[in-house]
Amino acid sequence: MDKPVRAGDAPIRVDLEKGKDYYWCACGKSSNQPFCDGSHKVEGTFKPLKFSVEEDANKALCTCKGTKNPPYCDGTHRK
Template structure:
Protein backbone atom coordinates (compact mmCIF):
# COMPACT_ATOMS: atom_id res chain seq x y z
CA UNK A 1 0.00 0.00 0.00
CA UNK A 2 1.25 3.48 -0.86
CA UNK A 3 1.71 5.73 2.13
CA UNK A 4 0.45 9.31 2.22
CA UNK A 5 2.33 12.57 2.57
CA UNK A 6 3.63 13.60 5.97
CA UNK A 7 1.10 15.73 7.87
CA UNK A 8 3.05 16.02 11.13
CA UNK A 9 6.12 14.93 13.06
CA UNK A 10 4.43 13.14 15.91
CA UNK A 11 1.24 11.39 16.91
CA UNK A 12 -2.04 13.23 17.43
CA UNK A 13 -3.71 12.34 20.73
CA UNK A 14 -7.49 11.93 20.55
CA UNK A 15 -9.94 10.95 23.28
CA UNK A 16 -12.13 8.37 21.54
CA UNK A 17 -15.52 7.10 22.68
CA UNK A 18 -16.46 3.43 22.88
CA UNK A 19 -18.32 2.14 19.79
CA UNK A 20 -17.82 5.39 17.85
CA UNK A 21 -16.17 5.27 14.41
CA UNK A 22 -13.41 7.66 13.36
CA UNK A 23 -12.14 8.07 9.81
CA UNK A 24 -8.37 8.51 9.66
CA UNK A 25 -6.86 10.47 6.79
CA UNK A 26 -4.50 8.17 4.89
CA UNK A 27 -3.42 10.65 2.21
CA UNK A 28 -2.01 13.33 4.52
CA UNK A 29 -3.80 16.19 2.74
CA UNK A 30 -6.74 16.71 5.11
CA UNK A 31 -6.96 20.05 6.90
CA UNK A 32 -8.68 18.23 9.80
CA UNK A 33 -5.80 15.93 10.78
CA UNK A 34 -5.82 13.18 11.80
CA UNK A 35 -9.27 12.78 10.28
CA UNK A 36 -10.47 12.78 6.68
CA UNK A 37 -12.01 15.87 5.09
CA UNK A 38 -12.34 14.44 1.57
CA UNK A 39 -9.06 15.88 0.25
CA UNK A 40 -8.12 12.42 -1.09
CA UNK A 41 -10.79 12.52 -3.81
CA UNK A 42 -9.33 11.72 -7.21
CA UNK A 43 -6.39 9.83 -5.68
CA UNK A 44 -5.71 6.23 -4.76
CA UNK A 45 -6.31 6.99 -1.07
CA UNK A 46 -9.41 6.41 1.03
CA UNK A 47 -10.03 7.08 4.72
CA UNK A 48 -9.47 4.23 7.14
CA UNK A 49 -12.26 3.51 9.61
CA UNK A 50 -11.26 3.06 13.25
CA UNK A 51 -13.94 1.88 15.68
CA UNK A 52 -13.12 2.52 19.31
CA UNK A 53 -13.43 -0.60 21.46
CA UNK A 54 -13.34 1.48 24.64
CA UNK A 55 -13.35 5.10 25.74
CA UNK A 56 -9.71 6.15 26.08
CA UNK A 57 -6.93 8.27 24.60
CA UNK A 58 -5.34 6.92 21.42
CA UNK A 59 -2.50 8.28 19.31
CA UNK A 60 -3.27 8.57 15.61
CA UNK A 61 -0.39 8.69 13.14
CA UNK A 62 0.26 12.08 11.51
CA UNK A 63 3.35 11.20 9.47
CA UNK A 64 1.35 8.57 7.51
CA UNK A 65 4.34 6.20 7.55
CA UNK A 66 3.09 3.91 10.34
CA UNK A 67 2.86 0.18 9.78
CA UNK A 68 0.04 0.09 12.36
CA UNK A 69 -2.53 2.26 10.57
CA UNK A 70 -4.20 4.36 11.83
CA UNK A 71 -2.24 4.39 15.08
CA UNK A 72 1.27 5.74 15.60
CA UNK A 73 4.08 3.17 15.75
CA UNK A 74 6.96 5.64 16.09
CA UNK A 75 7.82 5.69 12.36
CA UNK A 76 8.15 9.50 12.53
CA UNK A 77 11.33 9.15 14.60
CA UNK A 78 13.04 6.54 12.42
Protein backbone atom coordinates in the same frame (compact mmCIF):
# COMPACT_ATOMS: atom_id res chain seq x y z
CA MET B 1 0.23 10.32 -5.94
CA ASP B 2 1.50 6.90 -4.84
CA LYS B 3 2.73 7.88 -1.39
CA PRO B 4 0.82 9.69 1.31
CA VAL B 5 1.85 13.21 2.27
CA ARG B 6 3.61 13.54 5.61
CA ALA B 7 1.05 15.60 7.52
CA GLY B 8 2.98 15.96 10.76
CA ASP B 9 6.15 15.08 12.63
CA ALA B 10 4.42 13.68 15.70
CA PRO B 11 1.22 11.82 16.49
CA ILE B 12 -1.90 13.64 17.68
CA ARG B 13 -3.56 12.38 20.86
CA VAL B 14 -7.34 12.23 20.67
CA ASP B 15 -10.15 11.10 22.94
CA LEU B 16 -12.09 8.33 21.22
CA GLU B 17 -15.56 7.18 22.22
CA LYS B 18 -16.59 3.55 22.38
CA GLY B 19 -18.79 2.44 19.48
CA LYS B 20 -18.32 5.60 17.38
CA ASP B 21 -16.95 5.37 13.83
CA TYR B 22 -13.85 7.41 12.99
CA TYR B 23 -12.12 7.97 9.67
CA TRP B 24 -8.35 8.34 9.84
CA CYS B 25 -6.76 10.30 6.98
CA ALA B 26 -4.49 7.96 5.01
CA CYS B 27 -3.48 10.43 2.28
CA GLY B 28 -2.08 13.14 4.57
CA LYS B 29 -3.93 16.00 2.83
CA SER B 30 -6.70 16.53 5.33
CA SER B 31 -6.79 19.90 7.10
CA ASN B 32 -8.43 18.16 10.04
CA GLN B 33 -5.59 15.79 11.04
CA PRO B 34 -5.59 13.04 12.03
CA PHE B 35 -9.08 12.65 10.57
CA CYS B 36 -10.28 12.65 6.95
CA ASP B 37 -11.88 15.83 5.61
CA GLY B 38 -12.58 14.53 2.09
CA SER B 39 -9.42 15.99 0.49
CA HIS B 40 -8.39 12.52 -0.76
CA LYS B 41 -11.12 12.68 -3.40
CA VAL B 42 -9.03 15.04 -5.58
CA GLU B 43 -6.30 12.43 -6.20
CA GLY B 44 -8.39 9.34 -5.65
CA THR B 45 -5.44 7.07 -4.71
CA PHE B 46 -6.14 6.87 -1.00
CA LYS B 47 -9.20 6.23 1.08
CA PRO B 48 -9.67 6.97 4.76
CA LEU B 49 -9.38 4.15 7.26
CA LYS B 50 -12.61 3.58 9.16
CA PHE B 51 -12.06 2.44 12.72
CA SER B 52 -13.65 2.35 16.15
CA VAL B 53 -12.61 1.49 19.69
CA GLU B 54 -14.10 -1.05 22.11
CA GLU B 55 -13.69 1.25 25.13
CA ASP B 56 -13.40 5.02 25.55
CA ALA B 57 -9.71 5.75 25.12
CA ASN B 58 -7.10 8.43 24.54
CA LYS B 59 -4.90 7.30 21.64
CA ALA B 60 -1.97 8.66 19.66
CA LEU B 61 -2.94 8.70 15.98
CA CYS B 62 -0.32 8.77 13.24
CA THR B 63 0.20 11.97 11.22
CA CYS B 64 3.45 11.03 9.43
CA LYS B 65 1.37 8.42 7.53
CA GLY B 66 4.21 5.91 7.75
CA THR B 67 2.90 3.79 10.59
CA LYS B 68 2.67 0.03 10.08
CA ASN B 69 -0.22 -0.05 12.53
CA PRO B 70 -2.72 2.52 11.21
CA PRO B 71 -4.38 4.57 12.53
CA TYR B 72 -2.11 4.36 15.57
CA CYS B 73 1.40 5.75 15.93
CA ASP B 74 4.12 3.10 15.98
CA GLY B 75 7.07 5.48 16.31
CA THR B 76 7.91 5.55 12.58
CA HIS B 77 7.87 9.39 12.57
CA ARG B 78 11.19 9.36 14.48
CA LYS B 79 13.03 7.45 11.74
